[in-house]
Amino acid sequence: MSEHRPVAIVTGASRGIGAAIVSVLREQSWFVVGADLEPSESVRDDHVQMIKGDVTDEQLWDRLVDAAKALGELRGVVNNAGVQGQGARLVDTSLADFAANVAINTHSAFLGTRAGLRHLGSGGSIVNIASNAGFRGVPRYGPYVAAKHAVVGLTRSAAIEGARDGIRVNAVAPGPTQTRIMDAVAESFNASSPGAAREKLTAANPSRRFAEPTEVAEAVMWLLGEKSRYVTGTVMPVDGGLTAL
Numbered sequence: 001m002s003e004h005r006p007v008a009i010v011t012g013a014s015r016g017i018g019a020a021i022v023s024v025l026r027e028q029s030w031f032v033v034g035a036d037l038e039p040s041e042s043v044r045d046d047h048v049q050m051i052k053g054d055v056t057d058e059q060l061w062d063r064l065v066d067a068a069k070a071l072g073e074l075r076g077v078v079n080n081a082g083v084q085g086q087g088a089r090l091v092d093t094s095l096a097d098f099a100a101n102v103a104i105n106t107h108s109a110f111l112g113t114r115a116g117l118r119h120l121g122s123g124g125s126i127v128n129i130a131s132n133a134g135f136r137g138v139p140r141y142g143p144y145v146a147a148k149h150a151v152v153g154l155t156r157s158a159a160i161e162g163a164r165d166g167i168r169v170n171a172v173a174p175g176p177t178q179t180r181i182m183d184a185v186a187e188s189f190n191a192s193s194p195g196a197a198r199e200k201l202t203a204a205n206p207s208r209r210f211a212e213p214t215e216v217a218e219a220v221m222w223l224l225g226e227k228s229r230y231v232t233g234t235v236m237p238v239d240g241g242l243t244a245l
Protein backbone atom coordinates (compact mmCIF):
# COMPACT_ATOMS: atom_id res chain seq x y z
CA MET A 1 0.00 0.00 0.00
CA SER A 2 2.68 2.46 1.08
CA GLU A 3 4.42 2.24 -2.31
CA HIS A 4 1.51 4.21 -3.86
CA ARG A 5 1.59 7.07 -1.38
CA PRO A 6 2.73 10.25 -3.14
CA VAL A 7 5.80 11.68 -1.41
CA ALA A 8 7.54 15.00 -1.93
CA ILE A 9 10.86 16.22 -0.60
CA VAL A 10 10.63 19.87 0.48
CA THR A 11 13.71 21.82 1.52
CA GLY A 12 13.61 24.75 3.91
CA ALA A 13 10.43 23.16 5.25
CA SER A 14 10.44 24.56 8.78
CA ARG A 15 9.10 28.04 8.19
CA GLY A 16 7.93 30.63 5.70
CA ILE A 17 7.09 29.45 2.20
CA GLY A 18 8.47 25.94 2.85
CA ALA A 19 6.17 25.37 5.84
CA ALA A 20 3.22 26.59 3.74
CA ILE A 21 4.16 24.13 0.96
CA VAL A 22 4.18 21.30 3.52
CA SER A 23 0.68 22.34 4.72
CA VAL A 24 -0.77 22.48 1.23
CA LEU A 25 0.76 19.09 0.34
CA ARG A 26 -0.73 17.64 3.50
CA GLU A 27 -4.18 19.02 2.60
CA GLN A 28 -3.85 17.11 -0.69
CA SER A 29 -2.93 13.90 1.20
CA TRP A 30 0.70 13.87 0.14
CA PHE A 31 3.45 12.59 2.42
CA VAL A 32 6.47 14.83 2.95
CA VAL A 33 10.15 14.52 3.77
CA GLY A 34 11.21 17.97 4.90
CA ALA A 35 14.79 19.16 5.25
CA ASP A 36 15.95 22.13 7.25
CA LEU A 37 18.91 23.40 9.25
CA GLU A 38 16.44 23.87 12.12
CA PRO A 39 13.69 21.23 12.00
CA SER A 40 10.46 22.62 13.38
CA GLU A 41 7.92 20.72 15.48
CA SER A 42 5.08 22.78 14.01
CA VAL A 43 5.21 21.11 10.57
CA ARG A 44 5.59 17.60 11.95
CA ASP A 45 2.79 15.01 11.94
CA ASP A 46 2.55 11.34 11.03
CA HIS A 47 2.69 12.22 7.31
CA VAL A 48 5.71 14.50 7.61
CA GLN A 49 9.25 13.42 8.40
CA MET A 50 11.63 16.28 9.14
CA ILE A 51 15.35 15.69 8.65
CA LYS A 52 17.92 18.08 10.04
CA GLY A 53 20.64 18.99 7.58
CA ASP A 54 22.24 21.45 5.22
CA VAL A 55 20.86 21.17 1.69
CA THR A 56 24.24 22.09 0.20
CA ASP A 57 25.57 18.79 1.62
CA GLU A 58 25.60 16.15 -1.13
CA GLN A 59 25.23 13.30 1.38
CA LEU A 60 22.07 14.77 2.89
CA TRP A 61 20.37 14.16 -0.46
CA ASP A 62 20.94 10.39 -0.22
CA ARG A 63 19.24 10.45 3.19
CA LEU A 64 16.31 12.50 1.88
CA VAL A 65 15.76 10.18 -1.08
CA ASP A 66 16.03 7.04 1.11
CA ALA A 67 13.53 8.51 3.61
CA ALA A 68 11.11 9.42 0.79
CA LYS A 69 11.29 5.94 -0.75
CA ALA A 70 10.65 4.39 2.66
CA LEU A 71 7.49 6.52 3.03
CA GLY A 72 6.01 5.79 -0.41
CA GLU A 73 6.55 6.78 -4.05
CA LEU A 74 8.77 9.81 -4.62
CA ARG A 75 6.75 12.07 -6.94
CA GLY A 76 8.02 15.55 -6.20
CA VAL A 77 11.06 17.57 -5.16
CA VAL A 78 10.67 21.19 -4.08
CA ASN A 79 13.92 23.11 -3.82
CA ASN A 80 12.81 25.94 -1.58
CA ALA A 81 15.61 26.54 0.97
CA GLY A 82 17.31 29.85 0.40
CA VAL A 83 18.82 32.92 2.00
CA GLN A 84 18.78 36.51 0.82
CA GLY A 85 22.30 37.39 2.00
CA GLN A 86 23.74 40.43 3.74
CA GLY A 87 22.39 43.32 1.71
CA ALA A 88 25.70 44.88 0.63
CA ARG A 89 26.91 46.57 -2.54
CA LEU A 90 28.97 44.37 -4.85
CA VAL A 91 32.07 46.54 -4.28
CA ASP A 92 31.86 45.60 -0.62
CA THR A 93 31.10 41.89 -1.17
CA SER A 94 33.80 39.28 -0.50
CA LEU A 95 34.22 36.25 -2.72
CA ALA A 96 33.39 34.09 0.31
CA ASP A 97 30.04 35.86 0.84
CA PHE A 98 29.20 35.65 -2.86
CA ALA A 99 30.10 31.93 -2.97
CA ALA A 100 28.12 31.17 0.21
CA ASN A 101 25.01 32.73 -1.29
CA VAL A 102 25.39 30.79 -4.55
CA ALA A 103 25.95 27.57 -2.58
CA ILE A 104 22.73 27.88 -0.60
CA ASN A 105 20.52 29.21 -3.37
CA THR A 106 21.96 27.50 -6.46
CA HIS A 107 24.04 24.47 -5.47
CA SER A 108 21.17 23.19 -3.31
CA ALA A 109 18.77 23.58 -6.24
CA PHE A 110 21.24 21.71 -8.45
CA LEU A 111 21.56 18.85 -5.94
CA GLY A 112 17.79 18.63 -5.52
CA THR A 113 17.14 18.81 -9.25
CA ARG A 114 19.72 16.12 -9.90
CA ALA A 115 18.25 13.91 -7.18
CA GLY A 116 14.83 14.37 -8.77
CA LEU A 117 16.09 13.54 -12.27
CA ARG A 118 17.75 10.42 -10.89
CA HIS A 119 15.01 9.14 -8.60
CA LEU A 120 11.60 10.39 -9.79
CA GLY A 121 9.73 8.16 -12.18
CA SER A 122 7.66 9.27 -15.17
CA GLY A 123 5.04 11.77 -13.94
CA GLY A 124 7.43 13.17 -11.33
CA SER A 125 7.77 16.91 -10.88
CA ILE A 126 10.54 19.17 -9.64
CA VAL A 127 9.76 22.72 -8.54
CA ASN A 128 12.55 25.18 -7.85
CA ILE A 129 11.78 28.31 -5.86
CA ALA A 130 13.46 31.11 -7.80
CA SER A 131 12.50 34.76 -7.23
CA ASN A 132 11.50 37.95 -9.01
CA ALA A 133 15.22 38.57 -8.46
CA GLY A 134 15.79 35.79 -11.00
CA PHE A 135 14.54 38.15 -13.75
CA ARG A 136 15.95 41.54 -12.82
CA GLY A 137 18.64 43.32 -10.83
CA VAL A 138 18.23 44.44 -7.23
CA PRO A 139 20.77 46.83 -5.71
CA ARG A 140 22.62 45.45 -2.66
CA TYR A 141 21.48 41.90 -3.38
CA GLY A 142 23.83 41.07 -6.29
CA PRO A 143 24.86 37.60 -5.06
CA TYR A 144 21.22 36.62 -4.47
CA VAL A 145 20.18 37.99 -7.87
CA ALA A 146 23.00 36.07 -9.59
CA ALA A 147 22.14 32.90 -7.69
CA LYS A 148 18.43 33.11 -8.56
CA HIS A 149 19.15 33.84 -12.26
CA ALA A 150 21.18 30.61 -12.17
CA VAL A 151 18.20 28.74 -10.70
CA VAL A 152 16.11 29.91 -13.66
CA GLY A 153 18.71 28.61 -16.14
CA LEU A 154 19.08 25.34 -14.25
CA THR A 155 15.30 24.84 -14.36
CA ARG A 156 15.11 25.34 -18.13
CA SER A 157 17.99 22.98 -18.95
CA ALA A 158 16.73 20.33 -16.52
CA ALA A 159 13.25 20.53 -18.07
CA ILE A 160 14.63 19.70 -21.49
CA GLU A 161 16.69 16.82 -20.13
CA GLY A 162 13.85 15.48 -17.95
CA ALA A 163 11.16 15.56 -20.65
CA ARG A 164 12.21 12.31 -22.31
CA ASP A 165 11.74 10.50 -18.97
CA GLY A 166 8.42 12.20 -18.25
CA ILE A 167 9.90 14.30 -15.44
CA ARG A 168 8.79 17.92 -15.38
CA VAL A 169 10.91 20.78 -14.03
CA ASN A 170 9.47 24.23 -13.34
CA ALA A 171 10.18 27.19 -11.11
CA VAL A 172 8.01 29.53 -9.10
CA ALA A 173 9.30 33.09 -8.80
CA PRO A 174 7.76 34.78 -5.77
CA GLY A 175 7.63 38.52 -5.30
CA PRO A 176 7.86 39.96 -1.79
CA THR A 177 6.23 37.41 0.50
CA GLN A 178 5.44 37.83 4.17
CA THR A 179 8.27 35.82 5.77
CA ARG A 180 11.35 36.64 7.82
CA ILE A 181 13.30 37.20 4.55
CA MET A 182 11.20 40.30 3.83
CA ASP A 183 11.59 41.46 7.43
CA ALA A 184 15.38 41.31 6.97
CA VAL A 185 15.26 42.99 3.55
CA ALA A 186 13.09 45.87 4.86
CA GLU A 187 15.49 46.32 7.76
CA SER A 188 18.53 46.35 5.46
CA PHE A 189 16.91 48.99 3.19
CA ASN A 190 16.06 51.24 6.14
CA ALA A 191 17.46 50.12 9.52
CA SER A 192 15.93 53.03 11.43
CA SER A 193 12.49 52.54 9.87
CA PRO A 194 11.87 49.08 8.35
CA GLY A 195 8.17 49.98 8.23
CA ALA A 196 8.91 52.83 5.80
CA ALA A 197 10.96 50.47 3.59
CA ARG A 198 8.11 47.98 3.66
CA GLU A 199 5.61 50.68 2.62
CA LYS A 200 7.86 51.65 -0.29
CA LEU A 201 8.10 48.01 -1.42
CA THR A 202 4.35 47.61 -1.10
CA ALA A 203 3.66 50.80 -3.07
CA ALA A 204 5.95 49.54 -5.87
CA ASN A 205 3.83 46.42 -6.32
CA PRO A 206 0.77 46.64 -8.62
CA SER A 207 -1.21 44.60 -6.06
CA ARG A 208 -0.13 46.91 -3.22
CA ARG A 209 0.65 44.08 -0.80
CA PHE A 210 3.06 41.25 -0.11
CA ALA A 211 2.07 37.65 -0.84
CA GLU A 212 1.05 35.29 1.91
CA PRO A 213 3.27 32.14 1.90
CA THR A 214 0.20 30.00 1.13
CA GLU A 215 -0.37 31.90 -2.13
CA VAL A 216 3.09 30.81 -3.32
CA ALA A 217 2.53 27.28 -2.00
CA GLU A 218 -0.68 26.87 -4.03
CA ALA A 219 1.24 27.56 -7.26
CA VAL A 220 3.87 25.00 -6.24
CA MET A 221 1.12 22.46 -5.56
CA TRP A 222 -0.38 22.97 -9.01
CA LEU A 223 3.03 22.44 -10.64
CA LEU A 224 3.58 19.27 -8.59
CA GLY A 225 0.23 17.78 -9.53
CA GLU A 226 -1.24 16.00 -12.53
CA LYS A 227 -3.25 19.01 -13.74
CA SER A 228 -0.07 20.70 -14.97
CA ARG A 229 1.14 17.56 -16.78
CA TYR A 230 2.08 19.36 -20.03
CA VAL A 231 3.80 22.26 -18.25
CA THR A 232 7.57 22.07 -18.04
CA GLY A 233 10.44 24.54 -18.31
CA THR A 234 8.33 27.46 -17.08
CA VAL A 235 9.21 30.05 -14.48
CA MET A 236 5.93 31.21 -12.98
CA PRO A 237 5.88 34.60 -11.28
CA VAL A 238 3.69 34.74 -8.16
CA ASP A 239 4.36 38.39 -7.48
CA GLY A 240 1.18 40.45 -7.69
CA GLY A 241 2.27 41.77 -11.10
CA LEU A 242 5.66 43.08 -10.01
CA THR A 243 7.67 41.69 -12.94
CA ALA A 244 4.91 42.60 -15.41
CA LEU A 245 5.82 46.26 -14.81
Ligand SMILES: NC(=O)c1ccc[n+]([C@@H]2O[C@H](COP(=O)([O-])OP(=O)(O)OC[C@H]3O[C@@H](n4cnc5c(N)ncnc54)[C@H](O)[C@@H]3O)[C@@H](O)[C@H]2O)c1
Pocket residue numbers: 011012013014015016017018035036037038053054055056080081082083084104129130131132173174175176177178179180181182
Ligand atom coordinates in the same frame (compact mmCIF):
# COMPACT_ATOMS: atom_id res chain seq x y z
N1 LIG B 1 10.05 35.85 1.18
C1 LIG B 1 10.19 36.43 0.02
O1 LIG B 1 9.83 37.60 -0.16
C2 LIG B 1 10.79 35.68 -1.15
C3 LIG B 1 10.76 36.28 -2.42
C4 LIG B 1 11.30 35.60 -3.49
C5 LIG B 1 11.86 34.34 -3.31
N2 LIG B 1 11.88 33.79 -2.07
C6 LIG B 1 12.51 32.47 -1.92
O2 LIG B 1 11.63 31.59 -1.26
C7 LIG B 1 12.39 30.59 -0.57
C8 LIG B 1 11.89 30.48 0.86
O3 LIG B 1 12.10 31.73 1.50
P1 LIG B 1 11.29 32.21 2.81
O4 LIG B 1 10.92 33.61 2.55
O5 LIG B 1 10.26 31.22 3.17
O6 LIG B 1 12.49 32.22 3.85
P2 LIG B 1 12.58 31.79 5.40
O7 LIG B 1 13.86 32.37 5.90
O8 LIG B 1 11.32 32.12 6.12
O9 LIG B 1 12.69 30.20 5.32
C9 LIG B 1 13.80 29.59 4.70
C10 LIG B 1 14.02 28.22 5.35
O10 LIG B 1 15.16 27.62 4.69
C11 LIG B 1 16.00 27.06 5.69
N3 LIG B 1 17.38 27.01 5.18
C12 LIG B 1 18.17 28.06 4.85
N4 LIG B 1 19.37 27.62 4.46
C13 LIG B 1 19.34 26.25 4.54
C14 LIG B 1 20.30 25.24 4.28
N5 LIG B 1 21.53 25.52 3.85
N6 LIG B 1 19.92 23.95 4.48
C15 LIG B 1 18.68 23.65 4.93
N7 LIG B 1 17.73 24.58 5.19
C16 LIG B 1 18.07 25.86 5.00
C17 LIG B 1 15.87 27.99 6.90
O11 LIG B 1 16.28 27.37 8.12
C18 LIG B 1 14.38 28.33 6.85
O12 LIG B 1 13.59 27.41 7.60
C19 LIG B 1 13.85 31.02 -0.69
O13 LIG B 1 14.47 30.29 -1.74
C20 LIG B 1 13.75 32.48 -1.06
O14 LIG B 1 14.87 32.95 -1.77
C21 LIG B 1 11.36 34.42 -0.98
